[in-house]
Amino acid sequence: MAYNWCSSLETGNEEVDNQHKTLFAAVNELFLAREQGITEVDFRKSVDFLTTYALEHFATEERLMDEHNFPKAEHHKDCHEKLKQSVTALIEELNQNGYSPAIVDKAIQFVNNWLETHITTEDFELVSHIKLKQLEESMEKNK
Numbered sequence: 001m002a003y004n005w006c007s008s009l010e011t012g013n014e015e016v017d018n019q020h021k022t023l024f025a026a027v028n029e030l031f032l033a034r035e036q037g038i039t040e041v042d043f044r045k046s047v048d049f050l051t052t053y054a055l056e057h058f059a060t061e062e063r064l065m066d067e068h069n070f071p072k073a074e075h076h077k078d079c080h081e082k083l084k085q086s087v088t089a090l091i092e093e094l095n096q097n098g099y100s101p102a103i104v105d106k107a108i109q110f111v112n113n114w115l116e117t118h119i120t121t122e123d124f125e126l127v128s129h130i131k132l133k134q135l136e137e138s139m140e141k142n143k
Contacts, residue, residue, distance in 0.1 A: 030046045
């Protein structure tokens, strides 16, 4: 089953949504490669890309949290940290147990599930806060 972006995952923040779309596209490419018999080298490249891009995305979200004084920033950042730890554990498992189709499946399922859950909870909440702050600032300017 391919993992495709759908409009129900849109937060309404173009920068965040575009990054989410890139992450979903990367997971989908990994899934399609798995279906075609992905090699260990290509799997490691995909994991490296996903890890690097996720870190860039987290930096974007954390910048937005700081810019807009998001009250739940610490919780959101903790969620990011937990994902980093899970990815590190997955890479350690790959290094210890070796490459297998099962680890590819585990990585795909984990990342996809995490993305959907994180977007529809923490990211929706963050973007709602940003929109509220922007509305308040706009109303303040118009006084």
